[in-house]
Amino acid sequence: MLPFLAAIYWNVDPIIHKFGPWSVMGHELGPIVLRWYGLFFMLPFVLGTFILTHIYRSERTSPQWVDVITIYMLVGTIVGARLGHMLFYDFDALMADPMVVFRIWQGGLASHGATIGILFACWLFARNNKFDYLWVLDRIVIVVALGGACIRTGNLMNSEIVGKPTDVPWAFLFPRDTEHLIQGAAVPRHPTQIYEALFCIFLLVLLYSMWNRTKECTPRGRLFGLFVVLLFIQRFLGEFLKENQVAFENGKLLNQGQLLSIPLIIIGIWVLWRAGKDPKNPYGYAPRDLEESGVAVPRAVK
Structure with a gap:
């Protein structure tokens, strides 16, 4: 293994700044902590509105709908990610104290749970507002790819979800990851957060390029199916380079x-195989209300 000096020493403070504490009428409040992870978690919801607005405008769908689906996505992502973590990785703690699910500040979000939450949120949005479900998913995955890149960057800033020891020249040392020290010291590891972030950027460019060529004639389900297949194949293979996240995964063939990831890959393959093959609805549909005299008013989130 290469000497430690050959690795990149990553010791970034996950906290950007602390505001406070303050004393109000004898009561101490705060401090309010601004973290890199929180910043990168919210960033795709901000940047994504610009991307989705461009997409909707290009397909003559009012950008007013972007604000509505963003709210659905925000709630679906947070709720799904938190519930997914508790159900898939910390079920015993959930059974011991169901209120722990609300303690998001203690950490614990799962990307597979976020995926399920996003799928459900998009289904609700499509049902309530007369959009085709797969039309919505085909466009939203472009933004989700951006979100994946941002989340993994947030994981890097937290020095979490680290890779296994390696001697590759781009290895990272994570001294803040005290759970995976070897003999009390940090060792060079795969920067798996960067691998996944770069792959998500690749997906963003690929999916946007495909949509830009076909736009409203994009075969229904093609972008969503391709996104799910590629993302979760990468996730499946990438896990071989990661340290296990929880103790019960140790010693198992697959974590x-x-x-x-396996059922999601299967679903993605099926959707991709069926993409655009419905003769009655090959491209999906959405309200083409941008150029109408009376632009439709989006319904409130229910």
Whole structure:
């Protein structure tokens, strides 16, 4: 293995700044902590609105709908990610104290749970507002790819979800990851957070390029199916380079992330195989209300 000096020493403070504490009428409040992870978690919801607005405008769908689906996505992502973590990785703690699910500040979000939450949120949005479900998913996965890149960057700033020891020249040392020290010291590891972030950027460019060529004639389900297949194949293979996240995964052939990826890959393959083959609805549909005299008013989130 290469000497430690050959590795990149990653010791970034996950906290950007602390505001406070303050004393109000004898009561101490705060501090309010601004973290890199929180910043990167919210960033795709901000940047994604610009991407989705461009997409909707290009297909003559009012950008007013972007604000509505963003709210659905925000709630679906947070709720799904938190519930997914508790159900898939910390079920015993959930059974011991169901209120722990609300303690998001203690950490614990799962990407597979976020995926399920997003799928459900998009279904609700499509049902409530007369959009085709796969039309919505085909466009939203472009933004989700951006979100994946941001989340993994947030994981890097937290020095979490680290890779296994390696001697590759781009290895990272994570001294803040005290759970995976060897003989009390950090050792060079795969920067798996960067691998996944770069792959998500690749997906963003690929999916946007495909959509830009066909736009409203994009075969229904093609972008969503391709996104799911590629993302979770990468996730399945990438897990072989990661340290296990929870103790019950140790000693198993496949870890929890890999097991959860398999059904999603199968679903993605099926959707991709069926993409655009419905003769009555080959491209999906959405309200083409941008150029109408009376632009439709999006319904409130229910």
